[in-house]
Amino acid sequence: MDLDVLSVRSFFEQAVAAFPDEPFLIWTPDGSVITYAQAEDRIDRAANVWHTLGVRKGDRVAFMADNSPDFLIAWLGLAKIGGVLVAINTGFRAVEASYLVADSEARFALVDPKYLPLFDDVRQRAECLETVLTIGQHEDVPSFTALMDGAEPCAPPVELHGDDLISLIYTSGTTGNPKGVMQTHRNFVLTGQAYGHWMRMSRGQRIYACLPLFHINSQAYSTMGVIGIGGALVLAPRFSAGAFWDDVRKHRVNVFNFIGAMTVILSKKEPAPDDADHDVHIAYGVPALDAKIRGDIERRFGLQVISGFGMSETTFGLLEPLDEERRPGSMGVPRHHPDPSVPRTEARIVDDEGREVGPGVVGELVLRNAAMMSGYFRDPERTAEALVDGWLHTGDSAHRDADGFFFFVDRKKDIIRRRGENVSSLEVERVIERHPGVQEAAVIGVPSELTDEELLTYIVRRPGAEVRAKEIFDWCADNLAAFKVPRYLEFIDALPKTPTSKIQKALLRGTAASPGRVDRTAMV
Numbered sequence: 001m002d003l004d005v006l007s008v009r010s011f012f013e014q015a016v017a018a019f020p021d022e023p024f025l026i027w028t029p030d031g032s033v034i035t036y037a038q039a040e041d042r043i044d045r046a047a048n049v050w051h052t053l054g055v056r057k058g059d060r061v062a063f064m065a066d067n068s069p070d071f072l073i074a075w076l077g078l079a080k081i082g083g084v085l086v087a088i089n090t091g092f093r094a095v096e097a098s099y100l101v102a103d104s105e106a107r108f109a110l111v112d113p114k115y116l117p118l119f120d121d122v123r124q125r126a127e128c129l130e131t132v133l134t135i136g137q138h139e140d141v142p143s144f145t146a147l148m149d150g151a152e153p154c155a156p157p158v159e160l161h162g163d164d165l166i167s168l169i170y171t172s173g174t175t176g177n178p179k180g181v182m183q184t185h186r187n188f189v190l191t192g193q194a195y196g197h198w199m200r201m202s203r204g205q206r207i208y209a210c211l212p213l214f215h216i217n218s219q220a221y222s223t224m225g226v227i228g229i230g231g232a233l234v235l236a237p238r239f240s241a242g243a244f245w246d247d248v249r250k251h252r253v254n255v256f257n258f259i260g261a262m263t264v265i266l267s268k269k270e271p272a273p274d275d276a277d278h279d280v281h282i283a284y285g286v287p288a289l290d291a292k293i294r295g296d297i298e299r300r301f302g303l304q305v306i307s308g309f310g311m312s313e314t315t316f317g318l319l320e321p322l323d324e325e326r327r328p329g330s331m332g333v334p335r336h337h338p339d340p341s342v343p344r345t346e347a348r349i350v351d352d353e354g355r356e357v358g359p360g361v362v363g364e365l366v367l368r369n370a371a372m373m374s375g376y377f378r379d380p381e382r383t384a385e386a387l388v389d390g391w392l393h394t395g396d397s398a399h400r401d402a403d404g405f406f407f408f409v410d411r412k413k414d415i416i417r418r419r420g421e422n423v424s425s426l427e428v429e430r431v432i433e434r435h436p437g438v439q440e441a442a443v444i445g446v447p448s449e450l451t452d453e454e455l456l457t458y459i460v461r462r463p464g465a466e467v468r469a470k471e472i473f474d475w476c477a478d479n480l481a482a483f484k485v486p487r488y489l490e491f492i493d494a495l496p497k498t499p500t501s502k503i504q505k506a507l508l509r510g511t512a513a514s515p516g517r518v519d520r521t522a523m524v
Contacts, residue, residue, distance in 0.1 A: 001341050003370065006189040007160035009080045012227055016040045019230040022204060027069050028236045028247045034069065036230075039076075045148045046077025047155035052147075053131065055108060057082030057158055060168065062106040062129075064088040064097060064115045067213050067237050070135045070145055072223065074110055075213070079185075080155045085167045086180075087214035089421075091481035094118050096178075098125035100170050104180060104377065107131065113138050162186030168377055169216045169312040171422060178424075180377030181312040183216070187371040190337055191315040192224030196231070197338040198319055199255050199282050199306075203230050208248055208256040208280075210236040211420075217257055220315045221284075225255075241265050249278050258285035260420030261450030263305065267297050276302030282322070284308070287417070287451060288408070291328035308332050309365070309406070313392055316345050316369040318406055330405040331398070337370065345369035349400055354388065362409050365398040366391045414505070416445035417452050419483045425455075428486065431479045432457060437467030442495050442503050443486060455486035456517075458508055460495060469518040490517045 015024075020037040027034075034042070055061060061083050065071045075085050086104045088097050090112075101109065101122055107130045111119050119132055133144040166185050170178040196202075209222040226233045234251045236243070239262060248256065263283065280303045288307035289297070298305055308319035309331040320332035334345035348356045349363040357363045368391050375383035386393050397409040416423045425443040432441040440460040445453035461467055469489045476485040490513075496504040 001339050003186050003190075003342070004162045006162040007164070007185040008076070008166055008188055008224070009155075009158075009160055009185075011189045011192060011224075012043070012076065013040070015227050015230055019204075022230055023232040024226070025069055025072065026206070026232055026234045026251050028234060028243070028251065031250070032069075033232075039073065041153045042073045042148065043076045043080060044153040044155040045151040046074050046144075047080040048077075048151040048153070049144065049147045050078050050083055050108075051081050051156045052151070053108065055081065055083045057160075058084065058165065059108070060084045060086050060104040060106040062086045062088055062097075062101050062104065062109040063111075063214070064090060064092075064119070065110060065112040065135055065213075066090060066114075067209070067218075067235055068135065069235065071110075071213050072233075072235065073148075074135075074144060075219075077155070079166050081158045082160055082164055084165045085219075086170070087167070087219075088170075089214055089481060090115065090212065091483055093479060093481060094121035094125065095479065096481060098122045099178065100180075101126040101129055103170075103178070104168055109133070110135065110144055111141075112136075113141075116141060160185060162189075163374060165374070167216075167219060169219075171312045177427075179379060179382060181216075182374045182377050183220070183312075183315075184374055187315055187373070188220050188224050190342065190371045191220045192228035193339070194228075194316070194335070194337045195221050195225035196229040198322075198335060199225070199284060200322060201225075201229050201231065201255060204232070205229060205254040206232045206234050206252060208234045208236070208251070208253040210239040210244070210247075211257060211259060212238070215259075216312050216315065217259065217285075221257055241269065245275075245278065248280060249274075252279050254279055255282050255284065256280060258283055260287075260417070260452045261448070262420075263289065263297055264293065264451050267293070267300070271300065275300050278302075282306055286310075288320075288329060288331060289451070308335065309394075309396075309408070311394065313373045313386065313394075314367055314369060314371055316371045317367055318347060327401070327405045327407075330401075330407050332406065333404050334367075334369075343370045347400075347406060348391075349398060349406075359402045360399055362397055362399045364412055365394045365396050365406065367394060368392065416443070416455060418445070418448075418455060419452060421483045423455065423484050428455065428457070428476070428480065428484055431476060432459065432472060434479075435467065435472060435475050437462055437465035437471070439463075439465075440495055440503075442505060442508060444505050444508050446488065446509075454488060455484070456488040456490065457486040458490050458492050458495060460493065461491060469520075470523060473520050473523070485520070487520050488517055489520070490514060 016036045024036045024039045025034040134141040167183045168180040310317040318332045319335035346368045395412045439462045448454045496507040
């Protein structure tokens with residue numbers, strides 16, 4: 001396979017030629033169906049609009065929008081002409097959204113009407129932003145949807161290559177500033193070709209996508225995955241425990257992806273006689289579930305729950321074998337592309353000097369495969385730290401057994417996984433420390449009843465300050481996305497530190513809760 005010629009444009013056009021009248025997109029709120037040929041017409045119109053507006057190959061375009069057919073069509077139209085998606089988490093506040101727009105130097109933005117007031121602030125903070133368009137109709141902002149309706153279904157010719165960028169996925173880092181992961185057309189096409197193979201899917205089957213389109217999961221696994229098999233993307237506005245199984249049954253879904261607590265939330269519903277009355281055969285996601293919880297879910301719902309390891313920096317990685325014995329708690333083994341000509345995935349555990357260690361020894365997980373990021377956008381220093389001699393350093397501690405199964409141990413970098421999102425503790429600490437009543441803050445992750453973690457912040461007040469817990473929680477809510485706001489808060493006299501004044505978070509993690517610990521959810 002020639003990896004240099006792979007592009008999402010040709011990938012989708014090949015699917016249209018093969019399956020023109022097959023469903024490509026099913027929108028769950030109204031059950032509307034868009035075939036591959038109909039989608040191609042809309043995507044070409046979108047490509048024409050972007051080009052007419054002045055978007056050219058390599059230009060970044062910010063999207064801040066909820067899941068919808070218009071989001072998907074506008075993005076694939078952008079990809080057709082080599083534009084680069086900068087999808088903003090819809091939970092972000094103006095400061096956070098402005099950083100992504102400014103860092104990516106996006107001149108254009110496509111925004112849901114509900115987020116337009118926030119983008120008034122973004123315009124002031126990010127001078128690069130020239131044009132804001134909206135999905136649907138709005139009296140004061142040009143409508144991308146209306147422009148599409150009036151455009152010709154003709155995508156301008158653009159020469160695309162495998163290493164051309166298709167998406168910047170911003171992820172939190174230990175410095176506190178998000179990093180723009182540069183994902184390429186090649187990576188997304190390879191993922192689309194492989195995903196159906198990994199999930200044992202066949203032509204025409206359906207993937208349920210309730211995860212947000214600003215996540216790489218929905219972009220690369222779900223969207224590209226259905227294109228790879230000529231299947232249908234069953235798109236929902238968001239994850240809803242109440243609507244989930246009704247959607248799955250009604251639209252004959254075969255596979256769904258999960259992150260965080262989704263499966264646990266679904267399992268907490270009262271058992272029903274029709275729990276296993278559906279067409280789903282595999283649920284894929286992270287984190288790996290406890291063996292008992294997974295067994296209970298599989299027996300009750302009549303499906304197989306598969307876990308693995310992937311990240312914004314690589315869509316390949318590790319995967320539990322589907323047809324072999326699974327190891328409780330394991331992330332699985334390296335996952336490969338079905339075409340043997342594509343370089344196979346390699347995984348190692350290395351020590352701090354980069355030397356591979358043996359079975360049972362904890363070290364850092366490093367990966368090498370054909371679908372890795374090309375680096376962090378305009379950040380050569382952090383790119384060099386992450387990509388060393390062709391190996392991606394994940395920043396996660398793990399070990400492997402003698403049979404090559406890998407097991408997660410802890411996060412080497414100080415990232416907290418909450419509600420399916422990665423949260424930089426340093427970013428949260430910086431926000432809290434801007435409060436005039438706070439001297440120092442330390443944020444750690446603590447176990448959650450929903451499999452991920454909750455945020456706990458330890459705070460040292462400024463001398464003489466009488467700041468209260470509610471004031472800190474409100475401060476965080478005003479300056480951070482909801483999923484970054486700590487759930488727990490505890491005031492202490494001093495933070496434990498090393499002789500070089502570094503906070504010893506390991507000691508904080510081993511500290512028992514004091515009577516003074518405040519639970520934000522108990523205050524509402």
